[in-house]
Amino acid sequence: MGIDRQSLAAEFLNILPSDCVIFREEELIPFECDGLSAYRKVPLIVLLPYTAEQVELVLKHCHEKQVPVVARGAGTGLSGGALPHEQGVLLSLARLNKIVEIDQDNRLACVQPGVRNLAVSEAAKPYGLYYAPDPSSQIACSIGGNVAENAGGVHCLKYGLTLHNVVQVTLLTIDGERLTIGSNGLDAPGLDLLTLITGSEGMLGLVVEVVVKLLPIPERQQVALAAFDDVEIAGKAVAEIIAKGILPAGLEMMDNLSLRAAEDFVHAGYPTDAAAILLCEVDGSEDEVSEEIMRVRQILLDSGAREVRTAEDETERMRFWAGRKNAFPAVGRLAPDYYCMDGTIPRNQLGKVLTMIGEMSEKYGLPCANVFHAGDGNLHPLILYDANNEGELEKAEEFGGEILELCVAVGGTITGEHGVGIEKINQMCAQFPDPELETFHAVKAVFDPHNLLNPGKAIPTLARCAEFGAMHVHAGKLRFPELERF
Amino acid sequence: MSGDQDQSSRLQANIKDAIAERSCLRLMGSGSKDFYGRGLGQQKVLDLSGNRGIVSYEPTELVITARGGTPLDEIEAALEANGQMLPFEPPHFDGKGTIGGAIAAGLSGPRRPWGGSPRDLLLGIKLLDGQGRIMSFGGQVMKNVAGYDISRLMAGAMGTLGILLEVSIKVLPKPVEEHSLIIDRDPDSATRLIGEMIADSQPITASYSLADKQAVRLACNHQRLGAICLKYGLQESSESSDFWQQLRDQKLDFFQQSKPLWRLSLKPTSPLELTEPCLQEWSGGLRWLYSERPATEIRTLVESQGGHAIQFRNGDRSGDIFHPLHPRILQIQQGLKAVFDPHGLFNPGRHYSDY
Numbered sequence: 001m002g003i004d005r006q007s008l009a010a011e012f013l014n015i016l017p018s019d020c021v022i023f024r025e026e027e028l029i030p031f032e033c034d035g036l037s038a039y040r041k042v043p044l045i046v047l048l049p050y051t052a053e054q055v056e057l058v059l060k061h062c063h064e065k066q067v068p069v070v071a072r073g074a075g076t077g078l079s080g081g082a083l084p085h086e087q088g089v090l091l092s093l094a095r096l097n098k099i100v101e102i103d104q105d106n107r108l109a110c111v112q113p114g115v116r117n118l119a120v121s122e123a124a125k126p127y128g129l130y131y132a133p134d135p136s137s138q139i140a141c142s143i144g145g146n147v148a149e150n151a152g153g154v155h156c157l158k159y160g161l162t163l164h165n166v167v168q169v170t171l172l173t174i175d176g177e178r179l180t181i182g183s184n185g186l187d188a189p190g191l192d193l194l195t196l197i198t199g200s201e202g203m204l205g206l207v208v209e210v211v212v213k214l215l216p217i218p219e220r221q222q223v224a225l226a227a228f229d230d231v232e233i234a235g236k237a238v239a240e241i242i243a244k245g246i247l248p249a250g251l252e253m254m255d256n257l258s259l260r261a262a263e264d265f266v267h268a269g270y271p272t273d274a275a276a277i278l279l280c281e282v283d284g285s286e287d288e289v290s291e292e293i294m295r296v297r298q299i300l301l302d303s304g305a306r307e308v309r310t311a312e313d314e315t316e317r318m319r320f321w322a323g324r325k326n327a328f329p330a331v332g333r334l335a336p337d338y339y340c341m342d343g344t345i346p347r348n349q350l351g352k353v354l355t356m357i358g359e360m361s362e363k364y365g366l367p368c369a370n371v372f373h374a375g376d377g378n379l380h381p382l383i384l385y386d387a388n389n390e391g392e393l394e395k396a397e398e399f400g401g402e403i404l405e406l407c408v409a410v411g412g413t414i415t416g417e418h419g420v421g422i423e424k425i426n427q428m429c430a431q432f433p434d435p436e437l438e439t440f441h442a443v444k445a446v447f448d449p450h451n452l453l454n455p456g457k458a459i460p461t462l463a464r465c466a467e468f469g470a471m472h473v474h475a476g477k478l479r480f481p482e483l484e485r486f
Numbered sequence: 487m488s489g490d491q492d493q494s495s496r497l498q499a500n501i502k503d504a505i506a507e508r509s510c511l512r513l514m515g516s517g518s519k520d521f522y523g524r525g526l527g528q529q530k531v532l533d534l535s536g537n538r539g540i541v542s543y544e545p546t547e548l549v550i551t552a553r554g555g556t557p558l559d560e561i562e563a564a565l566e567a568n569g570q571m572l573p574f575e576p577p578h579f580d581g582k583g584t585i586g587g588a589i590a591a592g593l594s595g596p597r598r599p600w601g602g603s604p605r606d607l608l609l610g611i612k613l614l615d616g617q618g619r620i621m622s623f624g625g626q627v628m629k630n631v632a633g634y635d636i637s638r639l640m641a642g643a644m645g646t647l648g649i650l651l652e653v654s655i656k657v658l659p660k661p662v663e664e665h666s667l668i669i670d671r672d673p674d675s676a677t678r679l680i681g682e683m684i685a686d687s688q689p690i691t692a693s694y695s696l697a698d699k700q701a702v703r704l705a706c707n708h709q710r711l712g713a714i715c716l717k718y719g720l721q722e723s724s725e726s727s728d729f730w731q732q733l734r735d736q737k738l739d740f741f742q743q744s745k746p747l748w749r750l751s752l753k754p755t756s757p758l759e760l761t762e763p764c765l766q767e768w769s770g771g772l773r774w775l776y777s778e779r780p781a782t783e784i785r786t787l788v789e790s791q792g793g794h795a796i797q798f799r800n801g802d803r804s805g806d807i808f809h810p811l812h813p814r815i816l817q818i819q820q821g822l823k824a825v826f827d828p829h830g831l832f833n834p835g836r837h838y839s840d841y
Contacts, residue, residue, distance in 0.1 A: 105681060105755045128685065150631045161629065163638075164606050177814055185751040186598060186771045187642070189794040189809035190838070191819050192605050195638035199631045216687045239546035245569050245659035285687065287710065344627040346547055376628040377547075416629035424632070431632055435619045439825060440633050446821035459633065 003067060003087060005044050011065075012047060015057045022046040031090050034075045034082040035137070038339075038393065039422055043070070043084030048092045052112075052170070052178075052208035055091070059206065060176035062089055062452060069174070070454050071202040073113060073145030076137040078340060079421030081149065081201045081457060088455075093144050096208060099123045107214040108167065108184060113144025113207050117151075120212060129214035132159035135417070136325055143210050150199030152417035154250045154324070157375035159215070161417070163198045170209035171197060174448045184211060196443065201419050202454040204447040218283035221249065222293045223317050226305035227274035231255060232351035234276040237303035238374045239347060241280065244299055246292060250281040251375030252324050255354070258331055258369035258382065259323070265330035268323030269316070271307065278305070278374065279324055324371070328382065331369045335384035339396045342424075343407030344378045344416035356406055357381055364399040366392070378416035379407070405430045420458040428458075429465035437462060490539025492553065494612075494620060494651050500532055501618040501649075501831065510834050513645040515555055515584035519591050523644050523836040525803035534586060534649060540564055541652060542626075548657050549609060549626045554586025554650040561585055571660040573601030577734050586650040592642025595734035596692035596703070599768045601658070605641035612652035613640065616827030626654045639822070644837040647826040661705030664691060666730075667715065668723035669700040676700035679718060680769050681755070688714060692730050695766040696740060703730055733767070740765050740774070746801030748775040748784055752793030759787070774798075785809060808837060816840070 009023035022028060023045040032040040044067075049055050062069045068088030075082055084090045097114035104127045109120055117138040120131040134153035135141055141151065146162045147169060159165070168182035182194040197204055228234040234253055241248065254262065255276050263270045270277055278300065282292045293310055300308045311317035323330075332338050345353050354370060361368045367384045381403055385396040404414040404427040414420070414427040428437070440459040444451070460468070504511055512529040514520070538555035545568040552561055558578055565571050575595030576588040594603045610624030613636075624630055624637035640647060669676045673695060680693050680702060689710075692703035701723060704711060715722060732738050741747070752758070754770035764773040777784060781797060788795040794809035811819065816838070823830070823841045834841075 103753075106753050107685075108753075150635075152629050156629060160602075160606065163635070164602065173814070179812060179814055181815075183751070183794065184753040184792050185794070186768060187592070187603065187751050187794075189796070190811045190815060191643055191647075191822060192592075192639060192641060193815070193818065195605055195635045195641075199635055204634075216685055218687060242548060243546045245662070247659055287713075344625075344629045346544075346549075346626060348544065348547060373629070378627075378629045411625065412627050413625055413630040413632050415632050416627070417631060419631055420633070428632060433621075436621045436623065436633070439615075439621060439636065442825040443634050443636070443822065446818055446825060 003044065003065070008067065009045050011061065012045065012058070015061060016047065016049060016054055020048050020050065020054065022048065031072070031084060031092070034072065034077045034080060036078055036080040036083070036421065036423055039080045039083050041084045041086050043090035044086065044088055046090045046092060048095055050095045052096065052172070055093070055096070055206060055208055056172055056176045056178065058089070058091060059172055059174060063175045066450060066452065068452050068455050071144075071148070071206050073142035073148065074116065074140050076141040077145060077149060077419065077421065078342070079415065079419040079423040081419050081421035081454070083422050083457075085455065091206070093206070093208070094142065096144075100209065102127060102214075104129070106184065107216075108211055109214055110209065110211045111143055112209060113142060113147070115143050117141050117143060117146055124214050125217070127214075128217055130217050131165065131212055132215050133162050133165050136328065143212065144207050147198055147207050147210055148200065148202050149417070149419040152373070152376070152378065154252055154373060156373065156378075157251060158247050158249050163195065165213045166194065166198060166210055167213060168211040169194065169197060169207045171205040172208055173205050174450070174452050178208075182211070199419070201421065201458045203444055203458055204453065206453075218249075219285045220289045221281055221283040221317065222289050223250075223279055223281040223311050223320050224293060224296050224300060225270070225309045225311075225320050226278045226280070226300040227271040227307045228276045228278070228304065229274065229306055230304075231276045231354050233304040234278055235347065235350040235374070237278060237300055237305060240299050240303045241296060244295070246282070246296060246299070248280050248296070248375060249283040250279065251373075252279045253277070253372040253374040254324065254327060255370040257367065258327050258371050261330040261334055261369060262323035262327050265333060266319075266322045266326050268319050270323055274306070279320055327371045331382045331384070334369070335367070336386040336388065337384070337393070337396075339383040339385065339400055341381045341383070341400045341403050342378070342415045342418040343404050343412055344376070345407050345410050345412035347374065347377045349410040349412070350374075353379065353406060353410060357403055360399055360402055364395050366396060366399055368399070373416070376416070377412065401427055422457055425458070425460045425464070426468045428460050429468045434462055434465070437465065491536055492539070493537035494614065497532070497534070497537060497614055497649060497651070498618050498620065501614060501616065504530075504831050505618065505829050508829070511831050513649060513833055515587035516557065516582035518579045518581075518583040519587055519593075521799055522591060524807045524839065526833065526836055529834070535584060537651060538584070545570060547626070549654055550657055551626060551652060551654040552585050553652055554584060556585050558583040558585060558588060565657055566660070569660055570657045572607070572655065573658045574598060574604050574607055575601060575734060576604070577736070579735050581735075585653055585655070589641050589650060589653055590643060590645045596694070596730050596767055599771060600691050603641070605638045607656045608638050608641050608653060609656055610654040611637040611640055611650055614649040614651050616648060616829055616831045620651065624654065628656060645833045646823060646837045646841065648832065661691065663707055664703055664705050665708075665711050666723045667702050667704060667711075667720045669702065669720060671700065673697070673700065677770060683718065684769060690769075692733075693767060693769045694733060695770075697763050701729075743776045744800060745776040745778050746797055747799040748777060749796040749798040750775060750788050750793060751795075752788060752791050756791035756793060758791065781805065806839070811838070
């Protein structure tokens with residue numbers, strides 16, 4: 001029994017200004033997917049409120065009428081977290097885009113959820129401050145979405161995830177009650193609900209205001225680029241840097257396929273014959289950076305790098321990074337479509353995992369480029385395919401699923417920073433047994449007893465897992481039987 | 487290490503018995519933080535200190551996994567041998583203290599604003615819940631967004647949601663050298679100066695302020711320290727690292743009073759109109775106050791600045807020890823308690839009276 005689009009629109013037109021309610025089929029199409037365009041659904045209606053008060057009214061009405069609500073930020077998410085519900089409201093928070101306050105002395109910024117990630121650092125810059133988490137999509141993605149996904153970026157090892165950089169949120173419950181979670185100090189009373197809200201993919205409540213930590217802009221940043229003839233040696237060099245007590249601001253690895261693609265795309269000056277490159281950035285005061293970059297250089301050479309270059313100047317530093325930051329679109333030029341995965345593994349498993357991904361690539365007949373946040377173990381294999389070839393999308397998805405299950409098998413996780421959304425919902429069954437999944441559902445029910453907030457995402461039902469398990473356990477054999485299970 | 491033992495089956499059996507007997511349990515590691523939280527009745531003590539031992543520690547992964555009953559000393563010694571540390575600098579108080587207790591209490595030492603808190607550094611747990619189920623949440627990797635972040639919810643929950651059988655914690659390189667600087671100025675200008683030093687990204691790792699004595703700890707070599715002294719017109723102090731340890735463990739003279747000790751958490755620059763002296767850490771974010779004032783007066787004052795107050799030591803332990811919560815947040819908290827501990831076994835009333 002569905003709800004009628006026209007009458008629901010009429011009800012919201014009583015509550016909101018007319019330009020906040022979108023319900024004509026052709027106007028709904030642009031909202032049918034987020035950054036994961038392989039999944040599309042047309043929502044019943046789209047609402048684009050301007051204020052937190054309007055969001056509150058929308059939630060109260062949806063709660064009363066028992067209409068599902070899917071929140072959307074900038075729509076850059078890569079796991080289909082903002083995939084609309086066909087019988088529900090797609091609630092865009094993009095118009096709540098004001099920077100409410102910058103508190104220079106306490107280094108805090110209070111912003112609305114629709115503010116773009118990069119806009120926070122831009123607004124803080126005159127005060128000598130910036131916002132540390134920098135997902136690759138930072139030019140477009142919004143802070144509200146960052147909170148929903150617990151977004152990461154290339155500086156997580158030293159500066160943490162969104163979770164470590166948000167101190168307070170204003171949360172609207174599904175019935176429209178406004179709660180302050182966290183505080184402007186260093187802790188808050190009661191259970192730490194902020195840990196649950198951050199990364200909850202819009203399933204527990206809606207965030208209408210966020211207070212984030214700002215950091216002083218480092219005096220200097222410097223990056224070293226090291227070329228390796230062997231991916232595994234590059235992996236060991238990463239461990240060596242950490243073992244020597246260095247905490248790099250960024251530590252990134254690209255394999256040959258991805259570095260060649262990046263070189264063709266932005267001419268970053270990468271050595272295209274290397275099996276892998278490492279980018280290692282250090283930041284701090286002038287003296288500190290000068291001293292540390294020399295140490296990094298020596299460690300990289302001692303660890304078997306065939307060549308180490310440090311950026312001559314800021315332009316070259318930016319160029320080194322441009323290659324890495326454009327790796328996804330660069331790889332995207334190699335094939336009509338690519339499928340980006342997001343597993344995390346213990347760093348010392350890198351060699352084994354890359355070898356096995358290579359074998360899978362041959363098995364599926366699909367190339368795979370690897371980009372690795374080496375500092376924090378977050379691996380982004382990019383599977384190349386052509387959706388116009390029948391069955392190739394399915395093959396790519398199966399390949400991706402197998403990679404994620406491998407990540408779990410070596411002691412890692414199916415998603416480091418992109419979220420589960422709809423994309424990785426089956427792999428959740430590989431990562432979590434039934435009691436854990438039941439617990440997740442029970443936690444959701446505490447906040448949202450009628451399952452109205454982003455229903456069907458992030459946490460699979462036990463029935464779904466039973467079905468998925470039946471498909472994947474062939475002849476009673478688990479995948480990767482040779483690996484120890486964690 | 488001798489004495490290492492996985493007692494999860496024994497503890498699981500204890501939980502099943504408690505459910506059958508309809509009894510409650512007082513969870514106890516070493517008892518170093520027994521003074522903290524609301525007073526408990528005559529519940530049966532469940533000793534968690536035997537479930538101990540480092541399960542895995544790979545220095546290059548920057549992660550240590552240990553059973554909840556592992557003494558902090560043992561963990562810190564293992565890290566020290568590899569030039570690493572627990573970044574949240576957990577208090578040991580009486581010198582004991584277990585890693586499970588440190589996470590459950592959620593308390594951090596002087597390094598907190600620069601090194602993070604237990605919840606910031608906790609990566610994963612093995613939990614024994616109130617139905618006797620053993621579940622794993624999070625993991626041993628730094629980036630992990632699969633499912634709700636149940637593990638971090640346990641940090642500071644005072645053991646009310648379950649038993650931390652195992653915890654995985656992010657560790658960091660320990661600074662090779664740390665030095666102290668005395669800031670010989672009046673408190674207000676000292677506070678401003680510390681703010682300025684932080685804004686200049688000076689490598690501060692602790693701050694202290696009480697009446698006419700202000701100090702900071704810096705992680706840098708002597709050469710850099712000299713440059714910092716010169717820049718801000720400061721003198722290097724003869725304060726040993728012992729001072730910061732005594733501050734961490736509340737061994738300084740200031741902490742030897744018998745009046746109720748209040749822990750005030752505020753935005754660092756928030757003013758507080760108080761006549762009693764406050765010892766400040768965390769560049770003003772944490773303030774310690776001995777006061778006989780009524781709890782409501784202190785709470786109202788701190789709340790007016792957006793902060794919260796905990797009656798940390800002494801005084802009547804039967805009332806609200808932790809800051810009262812918004813009714814809806816309390817309701818959510820009770821809902822979560824019912825998810826993890828439906829029979830109300832664990833530390834009833836230690837955190838808040840009604841759960």
